[in-house]
Amino acid sequence: MADRLQGKRAIITGAANGIGAGIAAAFRAQGAQVIGVDLAGADIACDLTDEAAVNALFARLANDGPAIDILVNAAAFAHFAWIEAMTYAQWRATLTGELDIVFLPTRAAWPLLRASGRGAVINFASANAYHALEGSAALAHCAGKGGVLAMTRQLAMEGAPHNIRANTISPGFIRTAATDRHLAAEPALREQVLAKNMLKMLGEPHDIAMAAVWLASDEARYVTGADISIDGGATAW
Template sequence: MGDRLKGKLAVVTGAANGIGEGCARLFAAEGATVIGVDRSGADESCDLLDEVAVGALFERIGAEHGRIDILVNAAAFAVFEWIEKMRYADWKATLAGELDIVFLATRAAWPWLKASGRASVINFASANARHALEGSPALAHCAGKGGVLAMTRQLAMEGAPHGIRANSIAPGFILTAATRDHLASDPAIEAQILAKNMIQRLGEPEDIGWCALWLASDEARYVTGADIAVDAGATAW
């Protein structure tokens, strides 16, 4: 398709499906060398909540390539439940699956991002980082994504002296294998989503991937500490 990322090395977590897969595919089409990471079904299999395994993986990638130019933290896990029913174990699992998973990969990649001198970290926040989600038992998810938003701003500050930019994307409802199952379980959900959307369709992974591609490229060289809503205008009114 093009060469907007020609010569860049990108590591994409959660690359086996959904938004991560969409980003990995677009990045490769635009000239990047892409290393996809997931529990299975990707270039590299890794439990991204295993501190030792994550450290070893990024040390190996860095030693082989000498740098990491782009880190996309798309891997995530969350339990949705109302506060009265949420178990503490599920709360902790969600915070690990949305915060720890970003921290561990970013910390392990940091020396190699510094070695790039022109690196980009892309995290995924959510409308839930700023707004309650009407009718959704998303307490732990809101806390996790709020943390990602705050973490990304701090990373932007810490990374700036080293040429590392850090930004987040806040996706709207995106069609993935998991969300398609969610839609199938309750036909009313799609109408509820579209009632909020200015653009009357559901999002696809590529819709997020194009934004991530821009943030990863040198076209966004003056952009850091930003959170970009890609949500069909759902949070704009």
């Protein structure tokens, strides 16, 4: 099947790298019209934590077409530090980079998703929304991704009368350029991750992208308020 998203218009944030880039490629392969958004390196450059810039972006998109069928909020950034070392500025920046970066595009896209009559929002929580990984200084990241999980359930309720579905994917450790840098800086991290995984391997962006294709497609028309863990079994025990 190569047409599961045929005729659908998709906005993907964080599309220049990692999971977002993997999803953009998979959506295009399935027939979607994809508009990638990132700070740089995507179809459109935008600071997704700047309220005015986000509102202006979606106003332009509305001029190009009356509806958006799919919004994938894959953009995120975080500071990693133990609580005794984390500054308040780092904490606030992480919550902005995990929560505001989802809220602002979703709010701006909401009228276009309503206009679609079949809107789908896909957000990213994390295995860190469910558990702490020994040796990982992810305090602010855990808080942010837990917030995304809760926010998306509320969006599912608010969107249901308008036929907008909202779901999350909770990845475990996925190999990207960013996580490869973490592995290089902390050689013990790989073994800590694999020790928690049931499947003794690390995930790849494609593993996440195929779940996103399904959630965005009409095959998942009865799925909303759900979270899909793709983490090698890390949160299952």
